[in-house]
Amino acid sequence: MKHMVTANDVAKLAGVSQSSVSRVYFEGAKVSEKTRAKVLAAAEQLGYRPNEFARSLITNKTKIIGLVMKGVENPFYPQVLKQFTTAFKKLGYSVLFVHTQNEEIQPEDVETLLNYNVAGVIITDAAMSLKVAEDFRSNRIPLVFFNRKLNTDEFYSVCCNNLDASRKVAEYLISQDVKDMVYISGNGNTSTSLEREAGFMEILQKTGIPHRKYASDYTYTGGFQTALGIVDEGRAPSAIFAANDIMALGVIDALKKKSLRIPEDVKVVGFDNIDMAAWLGYQLTTWEQPIEEMVKKTIEYIMAEIADYTGLAKAVEIDGKLIKRKTA
Amino acid sequence: MKHMVTANDVAKLAGVSQSSVSRVYFEGAKVSEKTRAKVLAAAEQLGYRPNEFARSLITNKTKIIGLVMKGVENPFYPQVLKQFTTAFKKLGYSVLFVHTQNEEIQPEDVETLLNYNVAGVIITDAAMSLKVAEDFRSNRIPLVFFNRKLNTDEFYSVCCNNLDASRKVAEYLISQDVKDMVYISGNGNTSTSLEREAGFMEILQKTGIPHRKYASDYTYTGGFQTALGIVDEGRAPSAIFAANDIMALGVIDALKKKSLRIPEDVKVVGFDNIDMAAWLGYQLTTWEQPIEEMVKKTIEYIMAEIADYTGLAKAVEIDGKLIKRKTA
DNA sequence: CTGAAAGCGCTTACAG
């Protein structure tokens, strides 16, 4: 068995009480400089480290944030993971990574989060039922939907302003003098795909530009196959708006395979601005999601709720910007 | 304050002792079916869930695995993260994700891992000093270096057989009738880059094929710039072996930019077989790392050490295979 | 400012 050095061991060596040792390590507690010095010296000598579990048990608080994610194949999400982890570390919080295979978060994942009494949970591209979300609420655990919304407005969400962004994409494309357009959607019922479609279609309808929609799945292969199908139908449009970048890259490869020139024959616009969009092989014109700002807003909310739980619900939307490159 | 349902509450409702409630939830403990039924009914009614922290405090064990990672921009690593998370979940373990900005794992990250008394730690592309590694050992926490080795053989590591793999890459390239070759390395002192270089060079030296080495950094941009430099020198070789795929993709884009044909003018081989290597825009010939098998070996070791700590050190190496596509 | 003591929610010998 590994022997743990406890506050008691330190207390004995330092010649103070165990409470004093505790006070040295508990932020906000008061100790004299003299005691602090004695304790720190003894602790150093013994290699003392406060036990997080004992601490959490008594305070009923943890420094763990649950981050739920599905599509790590889309580089957008590892980026999100990285930024959250980095930002939370500065605040003294660690992230418990939960990966859901399925579209929807599984009961055992919810169990895990609840068992560890996480200080907050962020759910990204996985779906969560209303019932589960209520579970977190009833446990007073702050929850935010990141880059996704529930179709009720009873929870906190942080997204890019998808509606406005896709309107701007449509307007930009129209200004490029296109005849007809195609929207390639992501997974059917995701709020992101739905909103991007709505904004895009709204402008096209308003301006009377012919348009069609094809359903895909937010993957490279999905984008690739969908675009191949479109060309094989003999109905290549003058512009394609893909609901995310990784699909857009598949679209580009498919169009190239069919010897169509980009942007001359077909223009392509994506969404996210992942690293690869800038690669010379693609040079994708896309809408940049303001990840940094989105992460910041999410953390602000969670921290505020940790300090003083309100259960506040709000749909926060942050603008991004159009990044013009070579594909449109 | 959120009120927690405790084993005591359940005990009262079920009309049994708190110990009996505990036994129902503690694997391996014995309870009669009758008691179990009573407890489960009461627990269900109250929404009871055992407190992980109290449990960890008393058993001095956790179900948390620390996973340390740096380069999430290289799709190889999110893939590794996903596979570990999935496999550990099945065993009832969760993963605490630790992202290091710097090349080397930071003291505060080590603190975190130690404070949470993690059941094991896996360190991927970040570096860890010998001193820190010893820290884990002295706390009897199993540690494995995944896809990286320390330059001492005192720790457990799981890697692809890089030496053999790169020899095979060299032999394959030679069979393609090349005149001279270039090796583009990853970050200088990583074991992977060093080993891949060693195996590759060994064969080239043996067969007397002219070769040069360029130092890069395992990123797309690094590969791109390095290849650009090589061409600008007017010394494009007949084949380039990049130490990982993401650099190889950069190399391809640079060569294309310089209007060199692949594989006719220059052949390119990568390492990893990330998803993108198969994309139509690249069709990269590469060495596939057997992630699944590597993950499996890592987990086997960690589980064995959790059950019975030995501190066993070993360098496990697993073969991968050459994936022939269009670039060589 | 400091110490003795209670208690967080569990597991686990120890009796019965």
Place this chain on the structure above:
DNA sequence: CTGAAAGCGCTTACAG
């Protein structure tokens, strides 16, 4: 098989 009790390593009123 079950219960009463001790104890894991902390925080936090409560006195002094």
